[in-house]
Amino acid sequence: MKCKVCREPAVLEIRRHHAVFCAAHFFEHMTRQVERTIHDFDMLQPTDRLLLGVSGGKDSLALWDILTDLGYTVDGVYLELGIGGEAGYSSESLKLAAQYAKNRDLNLKVVDLAEAYGYTIPEAAAETRRVACSVCGLSKRYILNKEALDGGYDVLVMGHNLDDEAATLMANTLNWNVEYIGRQQPVLPATKEGLVRKVKPLLRIAERETAAYCVLKGIDYEVDECPMVGGNTGIRIKEWLNILESQRPGAKQQFLFGFLDRVSDQFATAQQEQVELEECSNCGQPTTAGECAFCRLQVRMSSRG
Amino acid sequence: MKVILRNPRRELDIEGNATVKEVLRRLEIIPETVLVIREGELLLKTDRVGEADTIELRPVISGGCR
Numbered sequence: 001m002k003c004k005v006c007r008e009p010a011v012l013e014i015r016r017h018h019a020v021f022c023a024a025h026f027f028e029h030m031t032r033q034v035e036r037t038i039h040d041f042d043m044l045q046p047t048d049r050l051l052l053g054v055s056g057g058k059d060s061l062a063l064w065d066i067l068t069d070l071g072y073t074v075d076g077v078y079l080e081l082g083i084g085g086e087a088g089y090s091s092e093s094l095k096l097a098a099q100y101a102k103n104r105d106l107n108l109k110v111v112d113l114a115e116a117y118g119y120t121i122p123e124a125a126a127e128t129r130r131v132a133c134s135v136c137g138l139s140k141r142y143i144l145n146k147e148a149l150d151g152g153y154d155v156l157v158m159g160h161n162l163d164d165e166a167a168t169l170m171a172n173t174l175n176w177n178v179e180y181i182g183r184q185q186p187v188l189p190a191t192k193e194g195l196v197r198k199v200k201p202l203l204r205i206a207e208r209e210t211a212a213y214c215v216l217k218g219i220d221y222e223v224d225e226c227p228m229v230g231g232n233t234g235i236r237i238k239e240w241l242n243i244l245e246s247q248r249p250g251a252k253q254q255f256l257f258g259f260l261d262r263v264s265d266q267f268a269t270a271q272q273e274q275v276e277l278e279e280c281s282n283c284g285q286p287t288t289a290g291e292c293a294f295c296r297l298q299v300r301m302s303s304r305g
Numbered sequence: 306m307k308v309i310l311r312n313p314r315r316e317l318d319i320e321g322n323a324t325v326k327e328v329l330r331r332l333e334i335i336p337e338t339v340l341v342i343r344e345g346e347l348l349l350k351t352d353r354v355g356e357a358d359t360i361e362l363r364p365v366i367s368g369g370c371r
Contacts, residue, residue, distance in 0.1 A: 001349050011347045020349070057367055163366070211340055211365040212347060223363060225312045238366050242337040 012212050015249035023216045030213055033204045034066050041186040043199040044155060050074040051153040051196075053144045054101075054108060056093030056222045059159035061100050062210040063202055065217060067157070068104060074157065076101060076108040077147045079140060082120025083132075083228055093222040100219060109151075111143060119301040121228065127304060128297070132228035135297065142285070142294035148196040161202040161210060166252040167237040169259055182267040186260065192277050192286040206252070307359040308332070326350040328360070338366055 001010040003022035010020035014029075021029055038044050050067070054060045054076035067074045078097045083090045094110065101108035114120050121139070125132040148156040165184070172180045188198040202210065214221045229235065244251045279285070280292035287293070308317040308328065319328065325341050325348050341348040342361045354360055 001351060010349060013349055058365070059367070206337075207367060208337060208340065208365045211363065215340060215342065215345075215347060215363075223311060225364070225367070235366060239335075239338070242335050242366075245337050246335050 011216065012209075014206075014209065016206075016245070016253055026212070026216065030062075030205065030209065031066055031070065034063070034201050035070065037186070037201050037203050038199075041199070041203075043187055043201060044072065046071070048072070048154040049152065050155050050157050051144075051148045051151060052076050052157040053140070053159065054078045054097045055159070056095075056097035056100075057159070058210045058214045058221045059161050059164075059202060059207065061097070061219050061221050062213045062217075063157065063159045064100070064106065065104070065213075065219065067201070068106065074106070075151070075153070076106060077144060078108055078110050079143055080110055080112040080114075081136060081139075082112075082114050083122060083226060089222075089224065089227055092224075096220050096222055109147065111147060113139065113143075117143075117298060117301075119298075124297060124301060125228065127301060131232070132226075133232055133234070136228075138293055138297060142292075145194075145196055145198075145285075149194065153196060156196045156198045158198060158200050159202055159210075160200040161205050161207045162252055162256060163207045163238055163241070164234075165200070165203060166241055166256045167234050169256055170237050170241060171233060178267060181264075182269075184259075185264065185268065194279075194285050203256070204253070306354050306356055309359065309361040311362070311364055320356075322353055322355050324350065325352050325354060325360075328354060329362075332362075334362060339364055 001013065001020045002008065003010045003025050004019050005025040006022060008022045011023050012026050013020045019029070044050065050072055052060060052064055052067070052074050054064065056078070064074060064076060076097065078094055080094055081090050084092075098108055117139075121132055121136045124135040124139070128135060144156055169181070169184055172184065186200050186203050190197045241252050277286040277288065280287045280295055282291050282295040285292050285294070306319050308319055310317065317332075319331065323331070326336070329336050329339070329341075329350075336350060339362045342363055343354065343358055348354070348360065
């Protein structure tokens with residue numbers, strides 16, 4: 001197969017775009033897709049100070065690379081979650097994130113969950129008897145927002161890709177979880193004091209493409225799956241969507257962008273009417289009522305025997 | 306050919322030559338869920354894999370909280 005732009009030998013096919021690219025034109029395509037997403041959803045201003053949540057995986061490292069090449073100033077923050085013990089999953093992911101930051105002379109702040117907040121994700125999952133992804137998501141959302149706020153950043157950038165967003169939308173649609181559907185936006189504005197604007201510039205890019213980007217650019221990323229992810233619903237939904245995609249290329253993009261372009265406004269309005277945020281009685285962060293879920297988790301973890 | 310799979314890491318031997326598309330079909334792997342890599346190079350579905358080749362089928366699906 002030949003690159004659709006230059007007719008040189010191709011390295012990657014993107015079926016939903018009816019396109020095959022050589023490496024150089026694939027990089028150009030990725031950059032254009034990110035630029036287009038930033039522009040269409042009015043995500044960033046050139047002078048914004050950006051903080052990127054970096055996991056050491058393909059999405060955050062590819063996004064860091066693309067945004068830096070586009071001229072944005074992007075610092076990274078890595079949360080050491082304590083998964084897998086010494087030389088385990090979290091340590092390995094940190095090593096890869098730190099290596100990338102060093103190679104490109106970028107700033108990476110490391111927040112150690114155990115040191116800063118007194119617990120690890122495996123401990124919190126065991127104590128609360130909740131699935132690890134649930135306590136992990138709660139911790140990440142809170143701490144990343146706090147890091148952006150305390151660091152004076154204008155925008156918190158996240159590496160959610162097309163597959164992530166389509167799978168989340170599918171999961172929430174299957175349950176008709178109207179409140180969550182209403183919150184699923186490419187840009188989450190800072191609606192309350194204490195919240196930092198949050199954006200997802202990889203929205204048009206499938207995860208196979210961020211993985212290919214890293215391989216072709218020689219960016220080492222964490223390939224192994226988180227050992228605590230077993231039985232995660234999100235992964236199963238991604239598999240279903242990929243079966244659909246293989247039979248009907250473009251299905252995921254059509255599902256997500258059809259929602260964003262045509263109906264998301266109606267859900268957003270419904271969600272705003274339902275949810276009134278107030279300050280957490282402990283930390284002051286916006287929450288639906290009383291003490292926020294993160295503070296409740298911290299109290300529970302610190303009162304362990 | 307030798308086929309390296311991840312999560313968990315394991316190896317398979319498949320006899321003969323085949324295109325990437327045929328290898329994935331034989332292993333019942335959806336093409337959208339993996340990259341196929343030989344000696345650091347990405348392969349397309351039409352590329353042919355030889356008897357003596359080693360290929361990695363690298364999963365691209367990440368899970369967990371995002």
